Amino acid sequence: MRTSSRATGSASAGTSRRRTALAVLVFVLAVVAFDRIFFTALQLAQPPVDRRSELRKKLEGLPDKRQHRMLILGTSRTFEAVHPAYIARELGIRSYKEAFQGKGPRYNYEFYQLYERVVGRPKWVIYGVDYFLFEITSEQWAMDRFNMRADARGGGQMRGGVLLTLANKPTDDRTIVRALEALQERMVVPSGHQFDAEKNPADMDAYLGPDVYQPTRREIPVTFDPKPFPPFPGAEGRYFARLLEQWRAEGVGVMLIYTPDYVRVHERNYEHGKAVACFRRLIQNHPNCVFIDYCDPRKFPLYRASFFEEGGRPIAVNSHLSKYGVVEFNRLFIPDLRRFIQGSEQRVDY
Amino acid sequence: MLFNSGAFWSFLAAACCAYYLTPRRFRWVPLLAASYYFYASFRPSILAVLVFLTGFVYLVTRVMQSAHSRTTRRLLLVADVGVPLLALVVFKYVGLIAELLEYLGSPFTRASVGPINVLAPIGISFYTFKLLSYAIDVYHHRIAAERHPGYFALYVSFFPQILAGPIERPGHLLPQLRQSAAFDLSAIWAGVKLAAWGLFKKMVVADRLAYYVGEVFVSPEYKGFHLVLGAWFYYFQIYADFSGYSDISIGISRALGFSPPANFDYPYLSRSVSQFWTRWHITLSTWLRDYLFVPITYAVMRRIDGDTWLGIRTETWGYVVGMSATMLLGGLWHGAAFTFAAWGALHGAFLVCSYVTKKARRLWCRAIGLSRVPRLHHAVSLVVTFQFVTLAWILFRATSFENAWTYVRYMQIRLPAAGRVNLLFGALVVLVLLAAEYVQRHADEVWVVRRVPVEVKAVGYALFAVMLIVFSVDTNNPFIYFRF
Numbered sequence: 136m137r138t139s140s141r142a143t144g145s146a147s148a149g150t151s152r153r154r155t156a157l158a159v160l161v162f163v164l165a166v167v168a169f170d171r172i173f174f175t176a177l178q179l180a181q182p183p184v185d186r187r188s189e190l191r192k193k194l195e196g197l198p199d200k201r202q203h204r205m206l207i208l209g210t211s212r213t214f215e216a217v218h219p220a221y222i223a224r225e226l227g228i229r230s231y232k233e234a235f236q237g238k239g240p241r242y243n244y245e246f247y248q249l250y251e252r253v254v255g256r257p258k259w260v261i262y263g264v265d266y267f268l269f270e271i272t273s274e275q276w277a278m279d280r281f282n283m284r285a286d287a288r289g290g291g292q293m294r295g296g297v298l299l300t301l302a303n304k305p306t307d308d309r310t311i312v313r314a315l316e317a318l319q320e321r322m323v324v325p326s327g328h329q330f331d332a333e334k335n336p337a338d339m340d341a342y343l344g345p346d347v348y349q350p351t352r353r354e355i356p357v358t359f360d361p362k363p364f365p366p367f368p369g370a371e372g373r374y375f376a377r378l379l380e381q382w383r384a385e386g387v388g389v390m391l392i393y394t395p396d397y398v399r400v401h402e403r404n405y406e407h408g409k410a411v412a413c414f415r416r417l418i419q420n421h422p423n424c425v426f427i428d429y430c431d432p433r434k435f436p437l438y439r440a441s442f443f444e445e446g447g448r449p450i451a452v453n454s455h456l457s458k459y460g461v462v463e464f465n466r467l468f469i470p471d472l473r474r475f476i477q478g479s480e481q482r483v484d485y
Numbered sequence: 486m487l488f489n490s491g492a493f494w495s496f497l498a499a500a501c502c503a504y505y506l507t508p509r510r511f512r513w514v515p516l517l518a519a520s521y522y523f524y525a526s527f528r529p530s531i532l533a534v535l536v537f538l539t540g541f542v543y544l545v546t547r548v549m550q551s552a553h554s555r556t557t558r559r560l561l562l563v564a565d566v567g568v569p570l571l572a573l574v575v576f577k578y579v580g581l582i583a584e585l586l587e588y589l590g591s592p593f594t595r596a597s598v599g600p601i602n603v604l605a606p607i608g609i610s611f612y613t614f615k616l617l618s619y620a621i622d623v624y625h626h627r628i629a630a631e632r633h634p635g636y637f638a639l640y641v642s643f644f645p646q647i648l649a650g651p652i653e654r655p656g657h658l659l660p661q662l663r664q665s666a667a668f669d670l671s672a673i674w675a676g677v678k679l680a681a682w683g684l685f686k687k688m689v690v691a692d693r694l695a696y697y698v699g700e701v702f703v704s705p706e707y708k709g710f711h712l713v714l715g716a717w718f719y720y721f722q723i724y725a726d727f728s729g730y731s732d733i734s735i736g737i738s739r740a741l742g743f744s745p746p747a748n749f750d751y752p753y754l755s756r757s758v759s760q761f762w763t764r765w766h767i768t769l770s771t772w773l774r775d776y777l778f779v780p781i782t783y784a785v786m787r788r789i790d791g792d793t794w795l796g797i798r799t800e801t802w803g804y805v806v807g808m809s810a811t812m813l814l815g816g817l818w819h820g821a822a823f824t825f826a827a828w829g830a831l832h833g834a835f836l837v838c839s840y841v842t843k844k845a846r847r848l849w850c851r852a853i854g855l856s857r858v859p860r861l862h863h864a865v866s867l868v869v870t871f872q873f874v875t876l877a878w879i880l881f882r883a884t885s886f887e888n889a890w891t892y893v894r895y896m897q898i899r900l901p902a903a904g905r906v907n908l909l910f911g912a913l914v915v916l917v918l919l920a921a922e923y924v925q926r927h928a929d930e931v932w933v934v935r936r937v938p939v940e941v942k943a944v945g946y947a948l949f950a951v952m953l954i955v956f957s958v959d960t961n962n963p964f965i966y967f968r969f
Contacts, residue, residue: 158943165947173955300954307955318906 167297174299177310190246190280194253197231197336205230206250206257208243210271213263214332215444215455216394216464219340225469226476232339234263235277235332240375242273245281247378259388259476262378264414264426266362266396266404267453269369275306276313344461362452364406367413379421389424390475395435395464397443397454425478427471434467486526488733489688496523497737500644504741505668512665513635516741520644524608531606534576538569539641542616543634546623550630558624565620569613576605581821608648610818612641614772619655621776628656636662645737649730651748651768658743666742676740682921683732685953690918691726692958694718697907702882705892710900712892714908716875719882721915724752727766751922752874756866758835761874773815782807804840809833819881824889828880835873 197203205228207217213234222230231254233246243262250257265271278284296302332339368376382389391414401407411428418424429435440446442460445453456464486493496519503515525532542565549561574582619640622628631637640659646652666672701708701715708715731748738745748767755761762770782803789799809830816829850856855865883889937945 154939158939161940162943162947165944166950169948169951170954173951177955298951298954300951304954308958311956315906315910 170298170300174303174307177300177307180310180314191249191253193336194250197254199229200254202229203231203254204228204258205261206247206259207232207234207261207263208238208246209234209261209263210238210265211236212265212394212453212455213261213392215344215457216461217261217263217392217468218343218461218465220343221461221465221469222472223340225465226473228476230261231257231336237274237277239271239273240268240371240373240378242277244374244378245278245283247381249281256385257387259390260382261390261392261472264391264393266364266407266410268365268375269367269372270365272370274309276309344456344458361405362403364404364409364413367417376417379417379424383421383423386423388475389418389421390472391418391424391426392468393426393428393430394456395437395442395454395460396430397440397445398432398437400445400452400454401430401432401437403452425475429464429467435464439463486523488730489684501740509665509667513633513639513662516644517635517639517642520639520642520647523644524642524647527607534572534606534609535612535642536638538572538612538616539638540634541568542620542641543631543637546620546630547632549620550623562620562624565624566617569616573609573613576609578817578821581823611650611652612647614652614769615641615655618652618772618776622655628659631655631659633663643738645734645741646745649727649734650766651731651734651745652772653745653768657746661743669742672742673740676736676738678736679739680733680736681950681953683729683734683736684957685949686725686729686732686918688729688957689953690914691722691729693914693956694722694725694911695958697911698722698882700907702884702888702892705888705895708895709897711908712896714911716879716892717871718911718915719878720753720871720875721918723878723881724749725918751926753871754867755870755874756863757870758832758839758873761870762832762836769815769818773811777814778807778811781810801841805837808836808840812836824880824883824886827886828877831877831880835877 205222207213207219207230209217211234214232214236217232217234219230219232222228231250233243233250238246275284300307332342379389381387393411393414396404404410407430411426414426418426430437432438436442439460442457442463444455444457446457486496500515500519503519504512507515521532521535524535545561545565545568549558549565552558552561619628619631619637623630631640636659639662640653640655641647643653643658643662698715698719701711702719705712728749735745735748746768750764750767752761752764755764785806786799786803789802792799794802810833812829812833813826814829816825816827816832819825819828847856850862855862879892880886880889883892
């Protein structure tokens with residue numbers, strides 16, 4: 136009797152172990168299967184969300200093409216800092232701004248070729264450079280405009296791995312955000328004008344910077360994650376060098392500007408001096424180029440939280456000027472730009 | 486190293502292996518080393534504060550335990566409580582005190598001390614409370630002073646709890662540290678499940694809701710009904726954020742063989758503000774009850790001769806003063822800002838009003854017939870409590886009184902078109918949270934959960950794991966309560 140109950144007990148323990156092992160196997164297989172299903176669904180969701188802007192059509196539709204004598208390139212930091220409306224008001228020069236998040240040197244290079252063909256050669260270019268300029272890659276949604284694949288970090292080439300959704304997490308996030316944005320556009324009943332600086336050149340012209348700034352009461356006790364300067368050429372630096380060469384050959388006046396960073400970001404980017412030296416070195420044989428560093432506490436109050444979108448945040452990996460910061464920035468930038476234009480015109484004239 | 490970062494999970498795997506591979510008697514060694522390493526990973530210098538306070542309280546409490554004179558014991562208790570409190574005040578509140586002094590002195594002098602930026606050691610509010618409860622419990626002979634410095638240091642610095650609780654009592658955790666549990670796969674599995682659910686709450690629910698809530702709070706002007714919804718969502722955001730953190734912390738502790746106390750009990754189902762405080766941040770509210778409310782209440786009652794004073798019963802005086810002071814201090818504990826103090830004071834006012842009007846409300850409910858329909862009565866109480874608590878959250882979340890006032894002033898019935906998709910997505914996320922918690926709460930009653938074979942459950946867990954990856958927000962957002 137005792138032997139039989141022991142035998143039954145060991146048999147049930149064996150069954151339980153087998154079931155556990157089977158459950159673990161099912162779990163692993165199901166994770167891989169669901170991963171592929173979600174990843175494929177996200178891939179399918181991408182094209183209709185991303186390929187909606189027709190850049191060429193936008194440039195062709197630009198009114199008074201010849202009057203756009205100035206071109207502004209850069210990333211989101213330039214988008215928030217340099218505004219055609221101010222330049223037009225202060226200097227009477229019409230400019231076209233293409234600066235936006237996700238646009239690295241490669242995008243700017245391709246864009247410039249198209250812009251030159253469709254709109255014409257600009258007389259001046261303002262290029263907003265960043266600490267991370269040689270680290271960023273143009274994103275796939277932007278490169279789609281030229282029917283090109285971005286590199287892996289830009290979401291153009293998918294990374295492999297056991298879990299594809301995890302390996303391509305930034306791309307997944309972008310797809311979800313863009314899908315929501317697209318849904319919002321469809322859902323909103325048009326009541327008046329919907330602002331879209333990427334689609335409408337008039338919106339880009341009228342934009343004056345973000346009206347957001349959220350001060351935090353107390354410091355969150357964290358350590359900074361010091362960030363070394365990613366050296367030239369990095370991911371897309373060669374396209375930046377190509378652009379500089381092209382502008383020298385074409386006699387286009389180029390103003391490279393380093394817009395102010397919030398003090399937290401400035402502290403994090405501890406090799407700022409190295410970055411400045413790198414940009415100066417890159418333009419040393421380019422008489423058509425000037426470089427001005429506005430991310431200098433002696434020039435601009437980097438500690439003023441209200442001047443930055445990320446003002447007051449103890450952790451920030453990047454920073455953008457707020458509407459109020461733009462006003463202060465323009466007090467420095469516009470006179471410099473005026474001097475640059477006058478100097479450049481003199482150089483052209485003589 | 487935040488709980489929602491990859492580095493933390495690698496660290497945890499290494500810590501668990503070291504813990505279980507060490508003989509039971511010496512398991513405190515890898516656990517203490519892991520705890521100090523984890524804490525120092527935020528800023529090495531803050532470890533010095535932790536070690537100093539731990540050493541100080543350990544030594545003084547040992548001396549206090551062996552002291553015979555009542556006066557000596559009292560003096561040692563004052564030192565034992567005073568030094569950690571002083572550290573808390575210096576690191577956390579000196580800026581606020583300077584601001585207050587400057588404001589009070591402004592009519593007389595133009596002198597300004599300028600902004601004082603002291604970088605408070607992370608988790609100081611939490612481990613200070615652990616140290617205080619240990620000293621007070623030893624003083625009152627509720628527990629004996631810990632002889633082993635290693636166990637005591639581990640009690641203070643135990644890495645799953647040091648950043649934001651749960652605030653463990655020494656009488657509960659110290660015995661567990663002395664008798665470390667055997668390796669138990671089912672306990673580890675239960676811990677992993679809970680921690681995964683905590684990660685989901687934090688990275689999917691709280692961080693996704695943060696987009697909508699942040700957008701609404703940052704500039705409330707003309708946001709209409711989004712302001713009402715934003716406040717409701719903030720309730721769920723902070724709940725998912727903090728209870729998510731607590732679940733991760735409790736899950737890790739369980740995987741290591743400990744049984745920490747629960748910190749949340751579905752607070753959004755509270756039917757009164759007093760019930761809310763038995764369901765929200767339970768370890769803090771019970772701490773405040775035992776070490777602040779009860780002593781203050783008895784002190785007030787002892788000072789009143791007779792059963793009434795000014796026609797009001799002594800118990801009522803005790804409750805009103807005790808509760809108001811406790812909630813005000815509890816509010817300030819959350820942060821060095823007057824908005825937090827006001828948040829605590831508002832909760833104190835709610836509780837006092839609730840206590841004073843209890844009889845009248847019961848009579849009123851009976852008069853209108855609400856007591857005859859208990860389900861409706863419960864539903865009404867739940868909705869009303871939810872609104873009161875949400876109103877207080879506005880003060881908690883706002884950056885200033887002006888911001889809070891602007892927020893309330895612009896509330897409207899009209900729902901602007903902008904932001905509707907984020908709203909829908911937020912609502913979906915909240916529904917998922919509520920549905921999942923309903924299933925958890927009624928797991929024994931839900932037929933599907935009870936009868937489903939383990940292989941099918943494995944498929945469900947797999948789906949959950951992949952959804953956690955896909956829908957989580959990849960920003961390494963710090964937990965809200967790390968600030969406090």
